Amino acid sequence: MAEESAAVVESPTEESPAQEQQLTLALSEDGRKLLASVSPGSVKTPFDLATLKQEIxxxxxxxxxxIDAALNQLVKQYASASAPFTLEIGEVRDAGVKVELAPDKMTAWISVTPPYGGTAVTTEQIRSALVEKQVTFGFLDEAIEQIVATGEATRQPVAQGRAVVNGEDGKLQCLIEMVKQRHPHFDEQGVADYRDLGGIVTVHQGERLMQKIPATLGEPGENVLGQTIPAKPGKEAAFAAQLKGALVDPQDPAFLIAEIPGQPLLVNNGMAVEPTINLATVDLTTGNIDFEGTVNISGDVHAGMSIRTTGDIHVGGTVEAAILDAGGDVVIKGGIIGHGEIHTHPDDKNRSMIARVHCGTSFSARFVENASIEVGDSIMVDELVMQSELAAVNQIVVGKPGSGQGRIMGGVAEATLLVQAATIGSPSGVKTRVIVGTNPYLHEKLRQAGKLLEAKSKELDEVVKLIKFIEDHPDRIKPEIKLKAENTFQALLDVIELARQDKDELTKQLELSVDAKVIVEKTLFGNVQIEIGGKVHWVDLQRSSGTFSLKEDEIVFE
Incomplete structure (x- = not known):
């Protein structure tokens, strides 16, 4: 009997449903950390950084x-996760406060970072941060409230100390009006006008000249830590010792008074009084005058006479072939009439026949004929200069500008900045030279001022070393030596300051000489030689008004 086989076919079992990968966001138990948990699954949807941030x-x-690094790590692990995991990807942050102090402790700055899900900055938080830095003074309440309102700040000042106010140095105040100072004053164009020189200012014996204004102590400051910053008291001013014709008032040492009647003059750290002599005339009856002060002559100065003075010379009449030598101004209400002609190389006879004037500042007269005049500043002549030699460090002006009056005929007129007249030359063709833009006197004075400044600066360095040595070894030096060194130190400082001022003034004058010019207001005749900065221009034909100047290394008339 045949055996039967049967195939057993198992029916397929039903598959379990697909599991989608899960991302869960939650805060930590203390509520300060953001945790991301991933449960892996067989179904993973596309996931990148942008998707993650959208989910957050x-x-x-x-x-x-x-936390950027944690976010990137989460995206990377998400794609390959086979087991659950949790990452800390963020956190709650309160507003942050940072305090900075200036090196001098005069300013405190605050920087505030805004909160991230936490509490915003508060006034108490800012003040607490300042107190931690020991800031106790100068709180800027409005600035702090503004920071609290906006919630952020970058190095904004929130506390400011009180600056120290150092004391002011004492000073010497002049009590005399219209005191002449022995140096020129320039206008905006750099030209000084001394046409109206005025009269001589005089004082009486015992009259107050200057007042010493005391120095102030200043006001202390305070930094933001509440520390006091002491003020530096001002330096007291003092009258110079042995002022000529002046002394400290024995009744009140704050005042300087005139010891004698005379002319007051400002000097370094005080005022001097120069005596004044008054004469009707200068002739053989008076003899030559050699005087330390100012000379007033109501009448004339006769031929052959000489006047030498450290102050001014004022002449009410005329000056003949005489010699005037003044440390200050020479003012002649009339004019000068020499008896000879100007020559390039005069012999003794011709030299004695012309009038000669030298003054430290300015010269003024109605007319000048056959004279040699050399001044440290400006020459002003009202009407006429004839056959004379004029040399001025600053300018020469003949005739009131704009009046059409004032002539230069013959001779030489030389100035650094300006020569101006209505008419230059003459119809008869008398040779006339006008020179501007060069001044060897200024260069020499500038060299001397620089040399003095250098020498005194070296002396000052040595005195400073001596004072330092005395301070380091007080037991080895006598007190009188220390006092002498300190007095020398102050005296050198005064000399150096004066030399520096002189040097600056001379440098300014030399710079102005670049723009030197010759101004003809009305008529320029032939046979006139114009020289500017070493360049020469001959005038052959008569011309009308115009100005000579140097342009592109050539003299132009326009």
Whole structure:
């Protein structure tokens, strides 16, 4: 009997449903950390950094501080996860406060970082941070409130110290009006006008000349730490010792008074009084005058006479072939009439026949004929200069500008900045030279001023070393030597300051000489030689008004 086989066919079993991979976001138990948990599954939807951030925003955690490295790690692990895992990807952060102090402790700055899901900055938080840095003074309340309102700040000042106010140095105040100072004053164009020189200012014996204004102590400051910053008191001013014709008032040492009647003059750290002599005339009856002060002559100065003075010379009449030598101004209400002609190389006879004037500042007269005049500043002549030699460090002006009056006929007129007249030359063709833009006197004075400044600066360095040595070894030096060194130090400072001022003034004058010019207001005749900065221009034909100047290394008339 045949045996039967049967195939057993098993019916397929039903597969379990696919499991989708899950991402869960939640805060830690303390509510400060953002945790991301992944449960792996067989179905994984596309997942990248953008998708992750969208999910974080969707679940309300977008305001938290997210850790970029942790986010990237989560995306990477998500794709290959085979087991559950949890990562810390963010955190709750409160607003941060950082305090910085200036090196001088006069300013405190605050930088505030905004919160990430945490609490915003508060006034108490800012003040607490400042107190931790020991800031106790100068709080800027409005600035702090503004920071609290905006919630952020970058190095914004929130505390400011009170600056120290150092004391002001004492000073010497002049009590005399219209005191002449022995140096020129320039206008905006750099030209000084000494046409109206005025009269001589005089004082009576015992009259107050200057007042010493005391120095102030100043006001202390305070930094933001509440520390006091002491003020530096001002330096007291003092009258110079042995002022000529002046002394400290024995009744009140704050005042300087005139010891004698005379002319007051400003000097370094005080005022001197120069005596004044008044004469009707200078002739053989008076003899030559050699005087330390100012000379007033109501009448004339006769031929052959000489006047030498450290102050001014004022002449009410005329000056003949005489010699005037003044440390200050020479003012002649009339004019000068020499008896000879100007020559390039005069012999003794011709030299004695012309008038000669030398003054430290300015010269003024109505007319000048056959004279040699050399001044440290400006020459002003009202009407006429004839056959004379004029040399001025600053300018020469003949005739009131704009009046059409004032002539230069023959001779030489030399100035650094300006020569101006209505008419230069003459119809008869008398040779006339006008020179501007060069001044060897200024260069020499500038060299001397620089030399003096250098020498005194070296002396000052040595005195400073001596004072330092005395301070380091007080037991080895007598007190009188220390006092002498300190007095020398102050005296040198005064000399150096004066030399520096002189040097600056001379440098300014030399710079102005670049723009030197010759101005003819009305008529320029032939046979006139114009020299500017070493360049020469001959005038052959008569011309009308115009100005000579140097342009592109050539003299032009326009």
């Amino acid at each position: 925003d969707a679940q309300g955690y977008g305001q938290l501080f997210l």
